[in-house]
Amino acid sequence: KDVDLKIWPFEIRSRIKHVENANITDNEKCHLFVDHCQKKLNDQNEIYRNQLRYRTSHVMDYTSAMELTIENLVQQGFRYQRIEYDCRIALVQYHYVDEILKRQYLIENPNENQIQTFKRFCKFKYEEAITKYHFNLLKQCNPEHFTLNSIRNQLIGKSSVIDSIQDVTVRKKLSKHYIEVAEQAKTVIMILARDTAERKMHHYQTKYNMEMNRVWQYEKTLPPDQRLTPTMIHVMEKCLANIDARLEYIYKCTAKLFQLNTNVL
Known part of the structure; x- marks a missing residue:
């Protein structure tokens, strides 16, 4: 129940x-x-x-x-809402598949060690996948396009210290310099964010692969009656694939929303 x-x-x-x-x-x-x-x-x-x-x-x-x-x-x-609604509907489906697969795994009567192995694999797979798709999303960001448009939009119709300068030539030069400095700063931030995301991605990929290798090596040392059954392995693989598919779908929806926002800027 x-x-x-x-x-x-x-x-x-x-x-x-x-x-x-x-x-x-x-x-x-x-x-x-x-x-x-x-x-x-x-x-x-x-x-x-x-x-x-x-x-x-x-x-x-x-x-x-x-x-x-x-x-x-x-x-x-309703383009934004449509993407969000479709994402929510899809996540319900992924959640349903997750629970069904967990139930199938438990039907195999796994011991405590096998249950913990399943949980660790799911945890490490989630970390590996979410950092991978986060990095992919940042790679799609064009800092030059994003910063240039966003900064110019911030300046349009917005009073500032620069606007109070009476000399038109000086005001234009300062405005141009402000945009250039702000663009450079945001571009640097975007590059740093991508580099950080890439390092995290490689870290969790290595962590996931090491855990997989450790478990399979450990499995070889166990008596046959204590090893993961073929059904357990099959269900586990499907669950890991479902985790990756869910995060990939979220990433694609986020990328679509980002693209819509970029087009508006």
Whole structure:
């Protein structure tokens, strides 16, 4: 029962915690809660659709091309939210797979050492993957483009000590110098951040590989009945792959959001 409940996201489990009904299990409560939320969402969606139909029916010469234009404008306005929503939905799926794989591993009746091995592998894989994708994200950042646009935007329409200078020539020179210094500083910071991220990435990659090698060498010294079973190894590999896939997806979503912000600057 506890394992089944862990499959559900925390947000759902926390909502049904105070629901008292002895006739159904917590798992069934989660199902009912999700069904209820989906029904509310579908009902609200239908209300909005009816409102749209009503309003467009009173517009002269309303065409499908006009409707498509409106849809495109709405989608462009919700690009950020769309990426965030898609990411949240995907994370629920990854969480579900994680819990299923953990359950499959426990079905194999692992001993305490095998359970701890599984946990260590997951921990080291997470550290290895998150530092890898963090470094990849920083590599995509173009400090020249980012700093130039962001600094110029900060200067536009913003009063400062420089703006109070009466001499136009002096004011322009100081503004240009300010931009150049700020650009150089931010570029240096970005480079330092990338270098630091790269060192961390290599550190955790080495740590992960060493742990993998240590465990497999240790496995060879154990009696056959105490070694990881083929099923355990298979489940563990799938779990590690799922961890990497989850973090890769988060990285891709973050990169998309960063690209949108960069285009706005």
